[in-house]
Amino acid sequence: MSETKKALILVDVQKAFEDKKWGERNNQEAEENMRKILQLWREKKWIVFHIQHTSDNPNSVFHMANKGFAIKEIVEPIEGEVIITKKVNSSFIGTNLEEQLKANEVSTVVITGLTTPHCVSTTARMSGNLGFDTYLISDATAAxxxxxxxNRYYDAETIHNVSLATLHGEFATIRTTEQLINSL
Known part of the structure; x- marks a missing residue:
């Protein structure tokens, strides 16, 4: 990884994804890997963005009044870390994320979060299209x-791996937590 200014983006690491309605999930260690990366970022005093999905529907698990809106404690923001709320899959649409990255002269973005085929991949695509050197951490995401x-069912691991395959080399570089940490 280059010596350019880096930012970590944690996408939708929210309690809403603990709801049983989502079904089976792969990569049960994703949040622990996110925590490891976040800890490294904090030690290096690099920029951290927490993205929080919200819904206007009061029945949604993502509605601000519901417990699912909260960021999981394992990666809970601390003072100085930016929290951005969004209403669509991309962390860039309807937010000031791009402006904040540019204002901080960030050129390398590392993305983790939930879920791989939805908000994580959409954010990675946008990041790559906007010209950021984008890294997606495969074991710090889940599907x-x-x-x-x-009505054909695809298991979580298949969804996760196909999502990563559609991103790698075109929109982002796919790495594991260990590969990322060893490169910094």
């Missing part, structure tokens, strides 16, 4: 199983 338009 849930999904059904396609023909």
């Amino acid at each position: 849930f199983g999904l059904k396609d338009q023909n």
Whole structure:
């Protein structure tokens, strides 16, 4: 990884994803890996962004009044870390994330969070398209199983791996937590 200014983006690491409605999930160690990366970022005093998904629907697990809106304690923000709320999959749409990255002269972005095929991949695509040197940490993200338009089920690990494959080399560089830490 280059010596440029770096930022860590933790996407939607919220209690909402503990709801049983999502079904089976892969990568049960994702949050622990996020914590390790966050700890390193804090030690180096690098920029950290916590992205929080919100919904206007009061019945949504992501509504601000519901317990699912909260960021998980394992990566709870501390003073000085930026919290950005969003209403769509991309952390860049309808937020000032791009402006904050540019104002801080960040050129390298490391992305972790939930879930790989949705907000994480959308944020990684946008980051790459905006010209940031983007890294997505494969074991610090996770997916849930999904059904396609023909009601065929794909398990969480398959969804996760296919999502990573669609990003690697075009929008982002895919690394593990260990690979990332060893490169810094």
